[in-house]
Amino acid sequence: MKIQRLIHLAALTIIACLSLFFVFNSASAKVSGSCANCHTMHNSQGGSALNSDAIETLLANDCVGCHSATSGSTWKDATTGAPIVYNIAEPSFNDAKGLAGGNFYWVVNKGDEYGHNVLSIPGMPSDELTEAPGIPTEADVAPDPVDPTCGNCHVQIDDCTSCHKPAHHADDSATVVGETGGWYRFLKSGSHEHDGGGGVEGIEDPDWEQTKDELKHNEYKGGVLGVHGVDKSMSDYCAGCHRDFHDTEFVGTSSPWLRHPNNYALPEDTDKEYYLYNTPDGTNIGYYNPQAPVARPDLSSYSTSSRTVTPGTDQVFCLSCHRPHGTEYKDILRWNYDGMIAGGGGDDGTGCFICHTTKDG
Numbered sequence: 001m002k003i004q005r006l007i008h009l010a011a012l013t014i015i016a017c018l019s020l021f022f023v024f025n026s027a028s029a030k031v032s033g034s035c036a037n038c039h040t041m042h043n044s045q046g047g048s049a050l051n052s053d054a055i056e057t058l059l060a061n062d063c064v065g066c067h068s069a070t071s072g073s074t075w076k077d078a079t080t081g082a083p084i085v086y087n088i089a090e091p092s093f094n095d096a097k098g099l100a101g102g103n104f105y106w107v108v109n110k111g112d113e114y115g116h117n118v119l120s121i122p123g124m125p126s127d128e129l130t131e132a133p134g135i136p137t138e139a140d141v142a143p144d145p146v147d148p149t150c151g152n153c154h155v156q157i158d159d160c161t162s163c164h165k166p167a168h169h170a171d172d173s174a175t176v177v178g179e180t181g182g183w184y185r186f187l188k189s190g191s192h193e194h195d196g197g198g199g200v201e202g203i204e205d206p207d208w209e210q211t212k213d214e215l216k217h218n219e220y221k222g223g224v225l226g227v228h229g230v231d232k233s234m235s236d237y238c239a240g241c242h243r244d245f246h247d248t249e250f251v252g253t254s255s256p257w258l259r260h261p262n263n264y265a266l267p268e269d270t271d272k273e274y275y276l277y278n279t280p281d282g283t284n285i286g287y288y289n290p291q292a293p294v295a296r297p298d299l300s301s302y303s304t305s306s307r308t309v310t311p312g313t314d315q316v317f318c319l320s321c322h323r324p325h326g327t328e329y330k331d332i333l334r335w336n337y338d339g340m341i342a343g344g345g346g347d348d349g350t351g352c353f354i355c356h357t358t359k360d361g
């Protein structure tokens with residue numbers, strides 16, 4: 001462990017320069033570098049075991065080991081290049097205090113509601129929630145909460161592979177990353193096929209939104225409200241465990257809604273507030289805002305991320321309001337819900353108001 005740390009530090013300076021190079025020059029994000037940075041052939045070094053238990057695919061570390069950092073400012077591991085999703089000290093490296101997915105710091109240190117409780121993270125408490133809210137319930141497909149093979153993902157998240165099916169050596173250099181690239185951010189159930197056999201598609205920002213603005217960001221795949229297994233959308237993916245928040249039966253099909261819609265286009269109707277998404281002046285539509293992103297139902301015409309938002313097409317979806325890992329706000333929201341005060345006096349021009357432009361004041 002000590003030797004590893006030393007190598008770590010020595011490599012830091014060189015890699016820091018190299019990683020800058022990669023951030024700006026590498027479109028592909030499959031792993032690179034010496035095998036020994038990540039793999040151990042015999043789980044043995046100088047006669048002693050590297051890990052108490054050997055890890056699958058001869059890895060020198062597990063998911064949390066590679067994807068976490070002790071310092072609050074490390075967003076990418078200096079040796080392996082792994083993006084950091086869990087900082088043991090409060091993350092400070094981004095205005096969102098974490099990469100696009102957020103950070104598990106908050107759920108370990110602030111409480112249950114601040115993230116998904118991934119139990120393989122050291123010190124992670126179990127959630128008071130006894131199952132995923134909105135879990136699929138139809139008798140024929142319902143996960144049986146007492147069946148541990150279903151429960152490990154649907155009633156609690158026992159480790160990162162509840163949500164990711166990793167494919168670190170897959171070539172994800174295509175603009176829209178899908179099956180051949182190991183799916184967008186490896187998002188697919190590791191244990192069973194989605195109804196349509198698919199995972200999530202999307203355009204991957206090269207530094208996971210460590211830096212982001214209206215032009216540089218992830219592009220998320222939208223789809224059809226209530227449809228399962230075929231549209232490869234982020235919302236449908238979340239609905240795999242939170243079905244009631246996505247199905248028309250529980251959400252409705254048009255205004256007035258029963259639950260907040262997702263995979264639903266911002267109305268272009270000028271009698272409604274949504275056609276002025278992120279308005280800079282109350283009269284014109286604004287640009288894409290990574291604080292409250294929209295999903296695109298069809299990404300095939302995109303060659304890169306775009307700042308244009310088109311009402312009538314682009315959609316509100318689960319990650320318009322949430323991040324998946326953890327945030328400093330309750331319910332893993334992207335902003336402070338308590339600051340959303342109708343009529344003005346709250347966090348004007350942010351969060352809900354990016355779409356609900358006329359409720360601001």
Ligand code: HEC
Pocket residue numbers: 031032033034035036037038039057059080081166167168169170
């Ligand atoms: C930056 C870290 C990293 C480096 C460098 C790396 N690997 Fe891997 N490798 C992984 C991880 C993580 C997995 C875990 C499973 C997965 O995601 O497919 C893996 C899985 C594998 C697998 C099994 C899955 C597959 O895709 O075939 C093989 C074989 C493999 N690595 C060989 C190598 C060899 C050979 C090298 C050096 C030429 C190398 N790796 C370098 C991280 C790395």
Ligand code: HEC
Pocket residue numbers: 028029030031037038039059060061062063064066067080081082083160161164166168172184185186204
């Ligand atoms: C040996 C170190 C190592 C281990 C172990 C490891 N990863 Fe990674 N992971 C990496 C590196 C390096 C990258 C960045 C590759 C790149 O540049 O996009 C990465 C990228 C990722 C990504 C982002 C993929 C993308 O499209 O940008 C996800 C998701 C991920 N890993 C999940 C996991 C999960 C889940 C596990 C455990 C099953 C795991 N990793 C284990 C090193 C590791």
Ligand code: HEC
Pocket residue numbers: 063064067083084085086099100101102116118121157159160161162163164185187208218319324325
């Ligand atoms: C509830 C499902 C869920 C769990 C559990 C989960 N992830 Fe993720 N992860 C996601 C989603 C969704 C994204 C894509 C976020 C985006 O692009 O906005 C993501 C993105 C990532 C990325 C890319 C960096 C980023 O922030 O976009 C890495 C690396 C990663 N996850 C690793 C992990 C590791 C390691 C764990 C376990 C400690 C884990 N994930 C647990 C859903 C999950």
Ligand code: HEC
Pocket residue numbers: 112113114115116117118127129131132133153154155156157162163234237238239240241242318319322323324331332
């Ligand atoms: C593999 C199943 C699974 C997937 C996929 C999944 N979740 Fe969850 N989710 C859970 C479980 C289980 C809980 C309750 C326990 C916990 O928080 O870990 C939960 C809790 C939550 C909570 C409440 C947090 C709290 O503790 O109060 C939110 C918000 C949430 N999920 C949003 C999402 C979003 C958004 C996505 C898609 C990016 C998603 N989930 C994908 C299983 C899942």
Ligand code: HEC
Pocket residue numbers: 136141142143144147149150151152153154161162163187188189190191192193194195196198199228229236237238239240241
């Ligand atoms: C390794 C984690 C994991 C395990 C174990 C698991 N699931 Fe899932 N399940 C997921 C994830 C993630 C999704 C979301 C989409 C996907 O399939 O990738 C999902 C989606 C679903 C869906 C919704 C499919 C759809 O069309 O949206 C059902 C139903 C389901 N699971 C039932 C079960 C049952 C029953 C079991 C036990 C036999 C089980 N799951 C075990 C992770 C898991």
Ligand code: HEC
Pocket residue numbers: 254255256257260261264265266267272274292293294315316317320321337340351352353354355356
């Ligand atoms: C990315 C854009 C977006 C964001 C962010 C957003 N909404 Fe919405 N919201 C919509 C759309 C689109 C509709 C459906 C409009 C329609 O059918 O006319 C909607 C509908 C609603 C409705 C139901 C209105 C009806 O006609 O039945 C309420 C209430 C609501 N949103 C509240 C909120 C709150 C509170 C927040 C912040 C937590 C929020 N929304 C964030 C886009 C958004």
Ligand code: HEC
Pocket residue numbers: 132133134235238239242245246260261262316317318319320321322331333337
């Ligand atoms: C318009 C913003 C918005 C969108 C879109 C949205 N959520 Fe939420 N979500 C919230 C807010 C705000 C809360 C806090 C509780 C409340 O007001 O209902 C919440 C709470 C939750 C919870 C916790 C519920 C509980 O019982 O504690 C889960 C799980 C969740 N959301 C999942 C999802 C999933 C999955 C999607 C997409 C299918 C989604 N959300 C889309 C704003 C949103």
